Amino acid sequence: MTHRGFRKSVFIALSLFLLMGSLFFTLPVQTVALEEETVDVIVHYWRFGGDYDGWNLWAWAEGKDGQAFSFTEEDAYGKVARFQISGLRAGDRIGLLPRRSTPDNDWAEKDYIDRYISKWDEANGQVEVWILQGEETVYYSEDEVDRSPRIVEASMDDWDTLTLRTNQPIDWRGVEDRITLSDGFGIQSIESPNPDQEKTNRIIIHTDRQMDISQPPRLTLEGYGEKTVTAGKVVRTDAFDERYAYNGKLGPLFSKKKTDFRLWAPTARKAQLVVYDYWDDENGKAIDMKPGKRGTWHASLPGNRHGLIYTYRVQIGDDWNEAVDPYAKGVTVNGDKGVVLDMKRTNPKRWKPKKKPKFAEPTDAIIYELHVRDLSIHPESGIKRKGTFLGVTEKGTRGPGGVKTGLDHIKDLGVTHVQFLPIYDYATVDETRLDEPQYNWGYDPKNYNAPEGSYATNPYNPVTRIRELKQMVQTLHNEDLRVVMDVVYNHVYDAEASHFHQLVPGYYFRYNEDGTLANGSGVGNDTASERAMMRKFIVESVSFWAKEYNLDGFRFDLMGIHDVDTMNEVRKALDQIDPSIVIIGEGWDLNTPLSPERKANQKNAKKMERIAHFNDHIRDGLKGSVFDEADSGFVNGKPGMEQEIQRGITGGIDYSEELSTFAESPNQTVTYVEAHDNHTLWDKLELTQPDASKEERIQMHKLATSVVLTSQGISFLHAGQEFMRTKYGDENSYKSPDEINRLDWERRAAFDNEVRYAKGLIQLRQAKPQFRLSDPDEIRKRLTFLNAPENTVAYSLAGQKRQKTLVVVHNANADAVKVTLPSKGSWNVLVNGYKAGTKPLDVVKGNTVTVDPRSTWVLEAK
Template sequence: MILSAITHSYNPVQQSVVDENTLELRIETARDDISRVVLLYGPRYSESEDPSNSKKLKLLYQTAEKDIYSIRLNLNDTRVRYMFYLEDFIGNGYWYNEKGFSIKRPRGHHSGYFQFSIINESDIPAWPEWPKQQVVYQIFPDRFNRSGKENMAKSKWGTLPESNSIYGGNLQGIIDKLDYLENLGITSIYLTPIFKSPSNHKYNIDDYYQIDPNFGNLKVAKKLVAEAHKRNIKIILDAVFNHSGSGFFAFQDLLQNGRNSKYLNWYYPESLPLSLNEINYKTFANNVKQMPRLNMNNQETQDYFLEVAKYWTQELNLDGWRLDVADEVSSDFWYKFRKTLKEIKPDIFIIGEVWYRANKWLEGDQFDSVMNYDLQKDIFSLIIDQAITADVFSKRIQNNFKNYKTEIPNQLLNLLDTHDTPRISWYFKNLKQSEKEKKIKLISTLQFLLPGIPMVYYGTEIGLTGGDDPDCRRTMIWNPQNQNTDLLMHYKKLIKYYKDQLIFQNGKYKEIYSDAVKNILVFALETNENKKIIIANFSEQKQILNLDNLQIKLRKFILNSKPEFNLNSYDIDPKTDEFIIFPNNIVVI
């Protein structure tokens, strides 16, 4: 038994509050090193020297190096003490508590039990439930659809975008296409910024209280939300609080009045007077002069932007916010942001933009979700770069999941492409059209079947392509003759299947079998009531999965069940217990 690999600590993932009576405990061990883990537990305040309750932990995740075991305790008294008993495959056993490891069971109140003090009401995470039933559609308003006001356009619709192109897409244009989105199966729209800004992307906002005139006005924005809500479509807006535009009133005052400006502490001047030419102030990224970085540690700055968020949440009856550059903004502000908005609308959905593992923001006091670029990178490594095999992919995503509370993976926003990345079609541009379609169908199906909330970037469903920014922000194609209608039908079918199966919104990932040589992965999504088996062939050849490799109960389940969803051909030979699956295929049973 590798004792140095065994860990349990007082962090919010390994000691996780589920509800007012339920505590989840986790422990990590070396991979394939332990045959069983048992928890001994009981009340902290007890006349008995030692607790006598015991329960066996279940294997939750397996990474390349670790096994993660978990147990949920439903307790009348949540003031609990506990220790673990671990046994390896040759019968060696150790007790594990705060003091470390021992062969003989430690006894007595002060022998080193792990402790959990009590579940207070404020400890219980209040996650909104509705987002887990959503399919999100991201819209870059200038490029989605234009309704009237062609005079606002400076570029011809359909031409390739440049960094300063303005095509005249607007909010009324989105309203006009709500029926299209409803027919596609979309249930939430995430809009990149819509407030007044001189750019086409609107991430340098000059007036946080005005809808950009290119997009419309307050009346049209209210109409968009109302019309979307009639179709049971939620609206999520982009919040840009890491930086303002250089035309924002506070920055303009600082430019003009320097040290005498009452907004001096709203920004990060490096010297005075400020100069747009020298860029002697902190900005978004590096020296982006039109995006001066806001000091969100300053109370006055915080108060202003909390009022902005409150105003639009109430004025438009918003369903959610996506927080731009969320990881660079003060957590103190996000604590207040969450508390402020949850008091207005308890089920409002708060999504942070974080491009890496984001557990520190997902403990229940800041965000409800993040844009899951972590998963996107792993999917790309598997299917686009072909740098890893199916077994490595499975271990990587479980390594991601283990860093979050058990509910969190189902709440993350799973994406393939966005306004900041090349389009999925672009990565397969050198393939024949038929092969390109197979790859897009494969990668999108995997996106939908893994735990998380699927997000579709506008136009991906009809084959819109484009490289790095600004090319990934091409105008939407509305002429059916120029759309990839076969791909569109795939997305409609996939979205409908996803929405019809509750397990895809709540199921927990469990790897069943993986083969590095054949590049096959078999995994399950499980709830207490249901299970789906997903068999995926990521290789370019027909592969044979010998069902003898699986447990008897699971083998019978596959042999006796009719697949519900598949991309390509498959066959089952009950005589040889072989499941034959064609290339680039996913089968759901």
């Protein structure tokens, strides 16, 4: 995931000139409009004591870059800012964050946490809100605001330390006489985070003995009321994990005779199991849970409880929170409640959980990245159950000109693995409105252990979504295709509203020193995989999917947010299930509060055996930086990129002193040029080569794909890459319409020659083990780079046993080049600029070969 949510508005009219054989023809102009809205915003801001010097407002459309706005007016409430926010699309929110700026630091101070405006007058495009210092609530009426003195929070920082936060400042010197703690607790000392300030709304209190985190005292402050102390920073200490980390099973433990419910919530004063008759019931029957070991709670219900709808309710301080069980395997529509399931009743006919296609080395994988809905939703897909798991299972489907579509197309292409964008239950598609067009990639997790309902034929039935997902996996396995699941444990859709935070506030996420949520993910929060119970959840969740759904691989979104130890624990757990399961991930170095040596990123790849990282070096080396639209790479005209391409060809290993990136072994490198994120390769070529002919861009595109499929490492293709997939310039289509995201089967028919070319490259890769070496020593021994002209990379791959030497030449020049071969003799041409495969296309004799412009040639010694 690269800057998901930072997207540009697109309104593009395109004339598509498509190649079919040698005939060019023009399709009608296609106009794609992504509807966006501009909202006039008025924000009233109140600060304690009227200290507004240097304060301004940072505001943004959700997922877009922010902007500073000044407070230009004053009224009886406080300061007022008026501004416009543009680029809002359906479901977006407007973010607000008051900040204090100084001449040398725009971000000298932040006021608490991000606030969000989630509704406005759509007819007039207007909204007026009121916010307060230190509170995240956004009020839509001044009458709702309570500014009377009160305690906002009293939270434990350590076992004998708490922070008192008030909504109005107080003179902290001498305040000790106004504070009372229940249960006989005394105050040892009081301090202020800013001792030079006479008044503050934050006071640190040291108690005379340790507090019980589940039965804490109540704090009374004269003139400000009282509040039960809740767990704060203490939950993020090593000591907390040492006391409360639990190794046993959690969630609903089903048997036909009874179901046991086990919840981990050590900061709760009380806990309840709440059962419901229907998915939309607002009130359920509450059953008190009994406290158990290490912060757990349990309850048991007799009888066969298959289909029982339930949630958990916990008392945190003075408040009750209700949440879905994070370990729930089944959920109601939209994932708002958990469901107890007999998982055996979710299996489709002839389900064989241990049956899967044979597979040896990770470097044998050719992964095809796909969104469930994209495959079938096009009107010419020939697929009946469009947008669903079952749509993926349909065989014999045909599109324009009789071309194979859907599963038949994937099977015919010859890839080994199909990787699905998130198929767990995610937040942003309303499963009760599936008759309306809705789209999302799914990188907004809600329930990690249950499938997404919008891909099921009946999202109201928790069994249906599970059974149909299993049918999809089963069908792909029967077609000799393995299945990779895209998992997003690095963040949740909404941290404050998440089941994790509701049940154990403050534990599952990382926080900055100022108490704000860490945001290395770029979407508002980072999960804390280094904490015992978050690590336990991730490892057990991945293991559950691997076992229950018979999956063959996992792609970790923003893996660099996680820690090395957690990823190694995942690898260890999966090895016990099936060592052939692949793990790949985005090993970017992200700005999250975790020490550099612990981050599961490329820099620490050598600490994580048999875990692969996407190789952004070769991705950007081939086509140009994904962060700079104008930047080009090897295939689209940027000179001096030969060495970067050589690094990618060797699988990112320490091939030599000059050629190395991050990998210790080729099975740690995913070689690719495009994915669901950022511009497709075709769109990038249009941006960087606007004056090139269509035929020239086709050759550049094929050249890039050929580099991917002939390089060492794990090969990765974005669905539709084989027929020049376009998203009409939309670089971040995570919630764009189907018209932007769908696989265009008309385009597939028009680019039939290019599909055949990609298919031939795949056949060649699978036929020649030299392209799939798993031992780095073998790569260093057998791969030799040859002298080549500028903007050309050439190398040989020595054969072993009955294998023959291969020579690969990638020519990115606009003219043909001549390359000297390793030896004289006869060489079969297996790949040229137009065709690819395992059968000879031509014979070259002698010790030189002339390679066409912008093309790859592969030769094999006769």
